Every structure is written in structure tokens, then in C-alpha cells.
Amino acid sequence: MHTIFGAGGAVADQLLPILLHSQQKVRLVSRTAKAIPGVESVAADATNYTQTLQAIKGSSVVYLLLGLPYDIRIWRAQWPVIMTNVINACKETGARLIFFDNVYMYGKVNGWMTEETAFNPCSKKGEVRAAIANQLLQEIKAGNLQAMIARCADFYGPIGFKTSVPNLLVIQNLIKGKKAQWLGSADQPHSITYVPDAARALYLLANKPEAFGQTWHLPTASELITGRQFAKEAAAVMQKPDGVSAIPGWMLSLIGLFNRPLKELKEMNYQSDSPYLFSSDKFNKAFGFTPTSYSDGIKETCLWAMESGK
Structure with missing residues (x-):
């Protein structure tokens, strides 16, 4: 069981x-x-x-x-x-x-x-x-x-929008005809x-x-990607305008006065303002596993979002 x-x-x-x-x-x-x-x-x-x-x-x-x-x-x-x-x-x-x-x-x-x-x-x-x-x-x-x-x-993927910040800020915004957003710097590499x-x-x-x-x-693509690149690839798949708006820490502090989850995100800003690099080499070698590329993963996630009408 x-x-x-x-x-x-x-x-x-x-x-x-x-x-x-x-x-x-x-x-x-x-x-x-x-x-x-x-x-x-x-x-x-x-x-x-x-x-x-x-x-x-x-x-x-x-x-x-x-x-x-x-x-x-x-x-x-x-x-x-x-x-x-x-x-x-x-x-x-x-x-x-x-x-x-x-x-x-x-x-x-x-x-x-x-x-x-x-x-x-x-x-x-x-x-x-x-x-x-x-x-x-x-x-x-x-x-x-x-x-x-x-x-x-x-994480991201065809999993809804409640627990994935990239899904929520990039893909859901694009679905709604809004500009993609990213927490902190959109130009730092982020696994x-x-x-x-x-x-x-x-x-x-x-x-x-x-x-x-x-x-x-757990298996994660080793190629480097930034929030700006993630948003650009998603916009291309969904045929939406390119571009991303970064959400700075001070804005999280302000919005957090009225929104508890966003207030809680403030202390995690260090993950977005500097390189966030996650290696799964141990797993990949042990199991002969090739993680899904960002290009393929973003495409599958966007297609799921468009088909599900989210």
C-alpha cells in the first residue's frame, strides 16, 4: 500500500x-x-x-x-x-x-x-x-x-496556480491578458x-x-534560466506580449499589510535577489534520468493552462 x-x-x-x-x-x-x-x-x-x-x-x-x-x-x-x-x-x-x-x-x-x-x-x-x-x-x-x-x-508545471509562484505570476497573468510578473530580480538565474x-x-x-x-x-534542469527568460518563453508559446514586471521587496511589504501570504513571502526575498541554483546531479546519475528542459516544461504548462481555460 x-x-x-x-x-x-x-x-x-x-x-x-x-x-x-x-x-x-x-x-x-x-x-x-x-x-x-x-x-x-x-x-x-x-x-x-x-x-x-x-x-x-x-x-x-x-x-x-x-x-x-x-x-x-x-x-x-x-x-x-x-x-x-x-x-x-x-x-x-x-x-x-x-x-x-x-x-x-x-x-x-x-x-x-x-x-x-x-x-x-x-x-x-x-x-x-x-x-x-x-x-x-x-x-x-x-x-x-x-x-x-x-x-x-x-516548482512549476500543469498543477494549478495555488502553490506555484511561476504559474501564478507568469502563466496565469498571461492567460488573463496581463503582464507577467516575477518576485525580486527577474535577471538572476533561478532553478x-x-x-x-x-x-x-x-x-x-x-x-x-x-x-x-x-x-x-529531485530532478531539475541544470540549464540556467531567469524570470525574464521564463516569461519570454511562456509568452511565445501563448502568443502574448513579451515582458515581465519585477515585484520589489518594498511592494511586498506594502501589500503584505493587507495580505498575509504576501507578507510571509517578504523574508524569502533572498531567494530571488541572488542566484538560486539547485543541483540534482546525484539523482540524475543514479537513475539515468534526464530532467525536462525548461523549454519543454514551459510549453507543456502553457498548453495545459490554455486548454483548461484557467
């Missing part, structure tokens, strides 16, 4: 068809279970240990793909509880755990981020992510469970993970026993 905590999210929605195509038994876990043909749907709150344990019982692999509201108050209160509950439930049941993580714990990095990059968070959210990642790593080192961390950069690649990689990792006990960066 492959169990997904965080059903209905961007990554979960891409992983589900891969699991079904591979004829795996699938259990989807979320706070409000939604019936989907061919899978078991379970309602559970990961901050409740009893519910978490019941949702994990019988699982061979658990994918922790949960996303919490972008609010540091919620992250501080809930992430440590969720990680503790999931770890303990996996230890009790013998399920293997794959934790889908981001790069906030690295902080500002001079050069390429790799699996060996030290944790040096420079944001409040980065401190939370470092703490829960270290908690899991300590359990792995102690031999208490089989688990791994699968990490990705900012972006194509979510369908990340989902394929999660399943590959789940089926390779020796992959457990390690941290993996």
Missing part, C-alpha cells in the same frame, strides 16, 4: 496516476477525504497521532507531501507535531517514509545547492524546516526507521523543478531500497 499524506496537493495529484498506472494499491489521506475511483480515501488530521497511526497502518510506503498554509505561526505550531506523529506511526507500523521537502533550511547559498549543502537558515520558515529535517535525519541515523528526504526547488519529473522521481526512489537513508534532490 502506497499512502499519500497531502492528497489533492500539486505533487500528490501528479504522483497518483503514476502509482495507479504501476498497479499499486493507493491510500489518499487528507483532512477531508474525497472519493476517487480505484483508491482508498481516508480522512485524518496529521496533528492527531491516533488518526495518523490509523491512516498509516498497512502501508508499505508513506509519502509525506503535506502543505500547510503559508503562515509562520501555523508552521511553528503544526510542523513539529506532524513530523513527530508521522515518524512515530511509521516506526510503529514498519512503513517506509519519504518526506518531500524544500530548500528553506539551506538559507542563502553561494553556488549550487546539493545534498551536502549545510543547513544555514536565514528565515523563520527556514528554521522550522531545518528543525523537522534534522529530527528525521536523527531518526534515520539511529536506525529507528527506513526513511529519506526528497527535496525540490521552487525551478518541473513537478511531473518530481512525481516520477518519488516513485523511482520508493522502489529502490538502497535509496532510503539518504537525501535526494
Whole structure:
């Protein structure tokens, strides 16, 4: 049984068809279970240990793909509880755990981020992510469970607009006939993970026993791309006017007075005002995987957006 905590999210929605195509038994876990043909749907709150344990019982692999509201108050209160509950439930049941993580714990990095990059968070959210990642790593080192961390950069793809800033600011704006936007500098190189690649990689990792006990960066194109280039390629596919408007930090501060998620983005400006380079060489070599190019990924995302009428 492959169990997904965080059903209905961007990554979960891409992983589900891969699991079904591979004829795996699938259990989807979320706070409000939604019936989907061919899978078991379970309602559970990961901050409740009893519910978490019941949702994990019988699982061979658990994918922790949960996303919490972008609010540091919620992250501080809930992430440590969720990680503790999931770890303990996996230890009790013998399920293997794959934790889908981001790069906030690295902080500002001079050069390429790799699996060996030290944790040096420079944001409040980065401190939370470092703490829960270290908690899991300590359990792995102690031999208490089989688990791994699968990490990705900012992401995009045919996944909706709620959790992808490039989708929201570039592709959705172009769909609406507006000018593309970008957070911070539009001229700094910025790695972006194509979510369908990340989902394929999660399943590959789940089926390779020796992959457990390690941290993996999920496949991401190694070519350099800037926000301006991303917007230019998207505009070309969608036959929209070229150009991008950068959103400076002071504007986020102003808008953040009335919009909590945008206020929360302010401390992450360091990711946009300097090079943000994410290496997945370890995964690519281990699995013979070639990440989707930005050209192809942007094209597929734009075609999806136009066809879905978003």
C-alpha cells in the first residue's frame, strides 16, 4: 500500500496516476477525504497521532507531501507535531517514509545547492524546516526507521496556480491578458523543478531500497534560466506580449499589510535577489534520468493552462 499524506496537493495529484498506472494499491489521506475511483480515501488530521497511526497502518510506503498554509505561526505550531506523529506511526507500523521537502533550511547559498549543502537558515520558515529535517535525519541515523528526504526547488508545471509562484505570476497573468510578473530580480538565474519529473522521481526512489537513508534532490534542469527568460518563453508559446514586471521587496511589504501570504513571502526575498541554483546531479546519475528542459516544461504548462481555460 502506497499512502499519500497531502492528497489533492500539486505533487500528490501528479504522483497518483503514476502509482495507479504501476498497479499499486493507493491510500489518499487528507483532512477531508474525497472519493476517487480505484483508491482508498481516508480522512485524518496529521496533528492527531491516533488518526495518523490509523491512516498509516498497512502501508508499505508513506509519502509525506503535506502543505500547510503559508503562515509562520501555523508552521511553528503544526510542523513539529506532524513530523513527530508521522515518524512515530511509521516506526510503529514498519512503513517506509519519504518526506518531500524544500530548500528553506539551506538559507542563502553561494553556488549550487546539493545534498551536502549545510543547513544555514536565514528565515523563520527556514528554521522550522531545518528543525523537522534534522529530527528525521536523527531518526534515520539511529536506525529507528527506513526513511529519506526528497527535496525540490521552487516548482512549476500543469498543477494549478495555488502553490506555484511561476504559474501564478507568469502563466496565469498571461492567460488573463496581463503582464507577467516575477518576485525580486527577474535577471538572476533561478532553478525551478518541473513537478511531473518530481512525481516520477518519488516513485523511482520508493522502489529502490538502497535509496532510503539518504537525501535526494529531485530532478531539475541544470540549464540556467531567469524570470525574464521564463516569461519570454511562456509568452511565445501563448502568443502574448513579451515582458515581465519585477515585484520589489518594498511592494511586498506594502501589500503584505493587507495580505498575509504576501507578507510571509517578504523574508524569502533572498531567494530571488541572488542566484538560486539547485543541483540534482546525484539523482540524475543514479537513475539515468534526464530532467525536462525548461523549454519543454514551459510549453507543456502553457498548453495545459490554455486548454483548461484557467
